[in-house]
Amino acid sequence: MNYSKQREIIYNTLKNNAVHPTADSLFEIIKKENPDLNIGIATVYRNLKLMSDIGMIKKISGLEDAEHFDHNTFTHYHFICDKCKKVFDVDADIAPVSAVNFEKQTGFSITGYDITFHGICNECNNLNTKTIDKTE
Helix, strand or coil: CCCCCHHHHHHHHHHCCCCCEEEHHHHHHHHHHHHCCCCCCCHHHHHHHHHHCCCCCCCECCCCCCCCCEEECEEEEEEEEEECCEEEEEEEEHHHCCCCHHHHCCCCCCCCCCCCECCCCCCHHHHHHHCCCCCC
16 A cells, blocks of 8 residues: 555544544544645545555444444454444453354354444443432
8 A cells, every 4th residue: 555644644533533433523533633634525435445445444334324443453342332322442352252163163264253232331321320419
């Protein structure tokens, strides 16, 4: 892959905003942080696809209609809060599922996998459990 200043900025912005942004939200961050940069949304989409295709970043599907992106390519899973839609990294050791066991049980040849947990994050759970003091 040839060097591209725009690709470097896209990757560094993704790396510095580990909230698993969509291409659109990443584009907004880039424009805000680099107002003089001549970059279009199509360039962001194209570069995210390229970086994802070569394994430089991870593409996360299934959150919403839009795909999200993660600069962390180490083996890990994701937790998606059903309420606030934030995406959290989960250490791979937390899940007892393994590709090796799956291959042994099914005979399938696995070329890759993603595991995503859904639920309510601690922050949203705390919002739900706070009681309102009616004496005020």
